[in-house]
Structure formats: structure tokens, C-alpha cells
Amino acid sequence: MRRKVWLFAALGAFMLVGLSQSNLSGPLIYNSNQSDPKxxxxxTKVxxxxxxxxxxxxxxxxxxxHETFQDTSIRTYLASNNPPDVLTWFAGNRMRAFSSRDLAMDITDVWKSNNWEKVVPKGFQALxxxxSGKYVFLPVSYYWWAVYYRKDIFAKLGLKEPKxxxxxxxxxxxxxxxxxxPIANAAKETWPQGGWFDFLDMRVNGPEFHKDLTDGKIPYTDPRVKKVFTYWAQLVNNKYLLExxxxxxxxxxxxLMIQGKAAMYLMGDxxxxxxxxxxxxxxxxxxxFPIIDPKVPIGEEAPTDGYFIPAKAKNVANAKAFMSFLGSKxxxxMxxxxxxxxxxxxxxDVKTLFKDKPYVQKGIAILDQADLxxxxxxxxxxxxxxxxxxxxFVRFLSQPNQVDSILADLETARKRIFSQ
Structure with missing residues (x-):
């Protein structure tokens, strides 16, 4: 009898939730940085x-x-007393920069009600x-970085993938x-050079060293950091990178790759x-990304994207309903x-979903082989x-002989920023 009572209570709660959701009304504002066509x-489909x-x-x-959103708009939104209700954003320190200032709403209840802890791996939960351990972010997808290349140009010249x-x-x-x-490159926005530095540092010094560096624990003037730029300089000085x-x-x-003028490009999928x-x-x-020192553990990049609700959002119930939908299977x-x-x-089921996309399995394999x-x-x-x-990093591309000055400037910044 107790089991029947429990079942009826659970059914009633489920019906109540479903009724409240179906009856949701009023405004909801969603601002997105997904500005590229696809x-x-x-x-829009979502x-x-x-x-x-x-x-x-x-x-x-x-x-x-995308660039305006992350450089300017999002700070304007979060400074407002009437921000959008749901925003796209990034995992990691980009999210922590807001949650540490109480600019992101606690969505632990959304996580719990959707049982996401059962289907989201612990690493993504931590992100x-x-x-304080409260959930403030919804991660939904991630992707790999690698060196992309024109395989028809490689075939024409008899080239193989370099290891x-x-x-x-x-x-x-x-x-x-x-x-x-040889290598397309872009620095009008500075972030692509972050990828170059990440991979070179991980291949030269290992991912744990790189993690400590980005956490502010290692000086940028450390000789091991300078060593990274000796490899980068080989590409710059030989004019292998797009000038x-x-x-x-x-x-x-x-x-330039699409036009057949450039052959390789370090980029995300x-x-x-x-x-x-x-x-x-x-x-x-x-x-x-090629191995520099085979004795060094392998680090890879897998940026994670998702959503959050600003702390001052007005339409909270609707925002949480949208977050539940965004985090759904x-x-x-889709x-x-x-x-x-x-x-x-x-x-x-990624194997079934990507059965006609063998490149996805290749990307997954790259990440699976990573030590960090x-x-x-x-x-x-x-x-x-x-x-x-x-x-x-962008300055280095045009002034590779100024590496000592560049690293000294970064170290000055590190000391100031991480001492606060």
C-alpha cells in the first residue's frame, strides 16, 4: 500500500510540474553569440x-x-538591472569571472530537477x-582543436599528415x-593566437605545466616559457605562417584555405x-598538433560551450524552463x-548520430588519447x-626578436592580476 501511495504522490507531482510548465506565460529574453550562419x-531552430x-x-x-558579444555586450548586460534572461557563454574561467562576482544565478534546482548529474560526466559538472559548489552554468557541447588541412593539396604534393x-x-x-x-593564421581577433600558445606550451612543457601557468603559478619569464617561443619563431621566421x-x-x-591559397590552419572544428x-x-x-617532445604528456583543447542565467534576470521561471530544454537530450x-x-x-548515442561523419570519431580519438x-x-x-x-602573442608575430620584452610585460601583468 505504501508503494501505491508513493506512486500516486509521484504521479501527482509530475502532473503538477507538467501543468505548471505548460501554463508558463509572459516574456523571456534570450541573447546569443551564435552569429555565424550555421x-x-x-x-533559430532550437x-x-x-x-x-x-x-x-x-x-x-x-x-x-560573436566578438562584440564576448568583448563588450555581455558586461553591459550583467551591469544592467534588467539583463536578458538567458545568455550563451563559455565554461572555465570565463564563467568563473562572473560567478565569483555573484553575476550568475544559482541553477542547482534546474540541475537536480532534470537529473543532469546522472548524464553529465563529473568533469563537466565541475566546470x-x-x-561554493552551486551550479551556475549549463554545459551542452564541446569540440576539439587540431591542425586542419587541404587533403587534396597534400595529395597533389605527396604529403602525409605530420606527426x-x-x-x-x-x-x-x-x-x-x-x-x-603553408599555415593560415588570423590575429585581427587575438584569440587564435591563444590556441598556438596553448599547444606549443603543452607540447614543450606538458599540460600540467600549462595549467599551472594559466592559473598564475608560474612566471612568464620562466626559461621554460621562453623556450616555447623558440619553436613558434621557427614558423614566423621561415614565413610558414600567413604574414x-x-x-x-x-x-x-x-x-584562404577554401580558395586553395593556404594549406593548413590551427583551429577548432x-x-x-x-x-x-x-x-x-x-x-x-x-x-x-605535432609532438615536439615524446617524453612530455599529451594535452589537448576541448572548449565547452553552454548557457547561464544572469543573477538579475527578471523572468526566472521561463528562463529555467528554457535552460531545461537547452540541456535536454x-x-x-539536434x-x-x-x-x-x-x-x-x-x-x-554518438556512434549512431555520427555514423556518416567519420571525422567526428577521429576528433573523439584525439581527445581520448590526451593525458589532460x-x-x-x-x-x-x-x-x-x-x-x-x-x-x-600577437605582438610576437610581428616582433619575434622582442620576446624578452613581451614576456616581461606579461610577467608584470601576472604579478599584478594574481596578487589581487
Missing amino acids: PRAFD VDAFKKKYPGIQMEFNTVD SKDS TWDEFLAVSKKLKDAGYI NPASYTWQDAAN FIRDQYPADRAAAELDFFR EVAE AAQDLGRLPVRNDV IMQFYDRDTVPEMARIGMDG
Whole structure:
């Protein structure tokens, strides 16, 4: 009898939740940084699906240019007494920078009511909590970084995927001699150079060293950090990297690959959002960032994206309903199918979803072989250090002989920022 009572109570609670959700009404404001065409189309698809599920909610959906969103808009939103109700954002220190100042709402109840702890691995759970252990972030997808290349150009020149740094340099030389830009690069936005520094430091000094550096525990003037730039300088001085990269956005540099002018590009898998879908299978492939020291553990990058609710959001019930929808298996499967993003949820059948996308299995294999997975320079260190650091990396591209001065400036910044 007690079991029947429990079942009736549970059923009643379920019906009450369902009724309250179906009866939700009023406004909901969602601002997104998914401004590139394919992610924006997916974002629209998700919003439309949510509107059908909750017809009583009047949803305002705004898309802001990715760079403007992360550099300016989000701080304006969070400083307002009437911010949007749901925002796209990034895991890691980018999220902690807001939660540490109580700018993100506690969504532990949303996590618990959706049983996400049962389907979200502990590593992603940790990325979603503030310093007190409360959930403030919803991670939904992640992706790998690698060196992308034009496999038709490689085939034409008889080149193979380089596995070591020396092989990478040799491939770069052959491409340059054949009249190609060996490596596309972009520095109009500084973040692509964060990727270069991350991989070079992890390959030279190991991912644990890199983690300590981004945590502010190691001086930028440490000789081991300077050693990283000796490898970077080999690419700069031999003109293997696209020259004058500060004139190019990441999309501009990707277009050089699409046009067949450049052959390689260190980038996240979102490069596929830019690449013509009808050509990608025949032309685009990637390989793991080359090994420099085989004795060093392997670190990789897997930035994690998701959502949060600003602490001052007004339409909390509607925002939490939208967060529940965004974190659902349904939306995770949609993102996998439409964008090729890896779902955070471990109950999504990625083998079936990606059976016609062998490149996804290749990307997963790269991450599976890693000894440690990092987020990205501007997510692993604090925002101000990230900005100053990436400015320094961009400066290095045009002034490689000023490395001592650049690292001294970064060290001055590190001491000030991490002493606060």
C-alpha cells in the first residue's frame, strides 16, 4: 500500500510540474553569440522548437556578433538591472569571472530537477559550479582543436599528415616551395593566437605545466616559457605562417584555405561552419598538433560551450524552463546532427548520430588519447590575463626578436592580476 501511495504522490507531482510548465506565460529574453550562419540557423531552430512547446511564453531572441558579444555586450548586460534572461557563454574561467562576482544565478534546482548529474560526466559538472559548489552554468557541447588541412593539396604534393614537429616543418617547407601559404593564421581577433600558445606550451612543457601557468603559478619569464617561443619563431621566421595576420579575421583566414591559397590552419572544428558543405568531405581533414617532445604528456583543447542565467534576470521561471530544454537530450541530439558538436550528455548515442561523419570519431580519438584536456587560453586563465597575454602573442608575430620584452610585460601583468 505504501508503494501505491508513493506512486500516486509521484504521479501527482509530475502532473503538477507538467501543468505548471505548460501554463508558463509572459516574456523571456534570450541573447546569443551564435552569429555565424550555421550556428545561428541551429539557434533559430532550437528557439522555434521551444516556442512550440511553450506557446504561452513570448520569447525575444537576439543574436549579437560573436566578438562584440564576448568583448563588450555581455558586461553591459550583467551591469544592467534588467539583463536578458538567458545568455550563451563559455565554461572555465570565463564563467568563473562572473560567478565569483555573484553575476550568475544559482541553477542547482534546474540541475537536480532534470537529473543532469546522472548524464553529465563529473568533469563537466565541475566546470559548471561556482566556488561554493552551486551550479551556475549549463554545459551542452564541446569540440576539439587540431591542425586542419587541404587533403587534396597534400595529395597533389605527396604529403602525409605530420606527426612530429620536424615533420611539420618539413611539410610547411614543401608547401611554401610549391607556392602555397603553408599555415593560415588570423590575429585581427587575438584569440587564435591563444590556441598556438596553448599547444606549443603543452607540447614543450606538458599540460600540467600549462595549467599551472594559466592559473598564475608560474612566471612568464620562466626559461621554460621562453623556450616555447623558440619553436613558434621557427614558423614566423621561415614565413610558414600567413604574414600580416592582424589584417585577417579567422573567417578571412579560413577563406584562404577554401580558395586553395593556404594549406593548413590551427583551429577548432567550428571551421566546418565556414567551409562549403559540398566540398568538405573531399578537401578538409585534420591531424593532432605535432609532438615536439615524446617524453612530455599529451594535452589537448576541448572548449565547452553552454548557457547561464544572469543573477538579475527578471523572468526566472521561463528562463529555467528554457535552460531545461537547452540541456535536454532532444537538443543535444539536434546539435550533434546539425553542427557536429560533441554532446556533454553521455546518454546521447554518438556512434549512431555520427555514423556518416567519420571525422567526428577521429576528433573523439584525439581527445581520448590526451593525458589532460584544457579549455582554451582565454578560458583557462582569468579574463584580464587572457587579454594581455593574447595581445602579447600577437605582438610576437610581428616582433619575434622582442620576446624578452613581451614576456616581461606579461610577467608584470601576472604579478599584478594574481596578487589581487
